[in-house]
């Protein structure tokens with residue numbers, strides 16, 4: 277993981293959240309990772325869009341998820357300021373993926389493309 281990306285992520289996260297993120301069930305059983313991120317928004321936003329990357333050897337590679345609309349993932353939009361939300365989604369892990377360890381970087385972006393939250397967690401893919 278590139279340190280600069282990590283610190284940027286962290287900085288954005290601190291800006292975006294009034295309270296610490298209580299996350300994540302990285303339960304590795306089954307074929308998907310359950311993600312539940314509780315965050316408190318510092319901004320108002322009509323929309324929210326998830327952007328997921330798998331970081332392999334320090335390089336973030338786009339990781340497609342079935343539904344990138346955060347407003348359909350447990351969040352009631354429009355997002356209001358200083359309200360707490362739980363973002364709930366699944367990271368599908370397909371059998372055809374190579375068997376590797378990687379870090380998943382999961383961001384949720386507001387109307388202006390700024391992070392509502394940004395989290396990272398390790399994933400072990402076994403095929």
Ligand SMILES: *[C@@H]1O[C@H](CO)[C@@H](O)[C@H](O)[C@H]1NC(C)=O
Nearest residue numbers: 298312313314350362363364
């Ligand atoms: C997600 O986490 C929040 C806070 O811990 C909890 O209230 C909520 O029920 C969880 N949602 C799911 C679907 O697990």
